Amino acid sequence: MSEKRVIVLTGPAGAGKTSIATYLKEKWGIPQVITHTTRAKRTGEVDGVDYYFETEESFPKNHYLESVHYGQANYGSSIEGLEKAWQENSFASIVLDTKGAETYLSVLKEQAWVWYVTIQDLDKLEKRLVERGDHESEVKKRLNSAEFRRDLTLPKELAGHAEVLVNDEWQLTCQRVDTLIKGSKHS
Ligand SMILES: Nc1nc2c(ncn2[C@@H]2O[C@H](COP(=O)(O)OP(=O)(O)O)[C@@H](O)[C@H]2O)c(=O)[nH]1
Numbered sequence: 530m531s532e533k534r535v536i537v538l539t540g541p542a543g544a545g546k547t548s549i550a551t552y553l554k555e556k557w558g559i560p561q562v563i564t565h566t567t568r569a570k571r572t573g574e575v576d577g578v579d580y581y582f583e584t585e586e587s588f589p590k591n592h593y594l595e596s597v598h599y600g601q602a603n604y605g606s607s608i609e610g611l612e613k614a615w616q617e618n619s620f621a622s623i624v625l626d627t628k629g630a631e632t633y634l635s636v637l638k639e640q641a642w643v644w645y646v647t648i649q650d651l652d653k654l655e656k657r658l659v660e661r662g663d664h665e666s667e668v669k670k671r672l673n674s675a676e677f678r679r680d681l682t683l684p685k686e687l688a689g690h691a692e693v694l695v696n697d698e699w700q701l702t703c704q705r706v707d708t709l710i711k712g713s714k715h716s
Pocket residue numbers: 539540541542543546547564565566568595596597599604605606624625626627628629630671
């Protein structure tokens with residue numbers, strides 16, 4: 530398969546988008562497009578690996594395919610970041626909020642393969658964020674943000690254009706991911 534494609538992982542915070550992006554890299558060698566953000570680095574996060582961490586001054590200097598304000602911070606995905614991942618592999622992944630996913634779909638059309646990641650019991654998202662090590666005050670702000678609440682449901686613009694992955698049981702999610710990837714290689 531030579532045509533370039535990008536798996537767009539979207540859905541609410543804590544649903545498992547980053548975990549799936551890591552699995553795609555480790556199991557399938559699918560590189561992640563690194564995006565830019567002005568939010569503070571969390572413990573364990575590495576600049577250039579998890580995000581390019583930017584200041585309010587440096588953030589506007591990049592060339593964005595799309596950018597959003599999410600919670601308290603700015604986030605943006607650059608054309609250069611996408612090209613860099615595509616140089617490594619014709620298949621890449623990117624983690625975006627649903628607004629970014631809509632933009633990616635409208636710009637890249639069938640090159641964007643949207644996966645909406647969610648869980649059945651949405652009340653469990655808070656527990657996952659706390660267990661991930663996020664500061665409790667940050668978790669509260671995140672859960673109260675309009676963007677978080679918006680991303681709890683699949684937007685109508687993405688309905689019919691997205692795979693829905695219910696990430697309750699990690700092993701089952703891995704099996705679903707494997708099935709999707711194997712299927713894509715025959716299409
Ligand atoms: N549109 C868009 N969303 C992004 C970008 N980078 C990250 N996001 C999304 O921004 C939201 C907040 O990300 P983050 O602060 O890492 O928190 P998390 O969702 O709790 O892991 C998530 O929904 C990410 O998918 C980007 O470049 N563009």
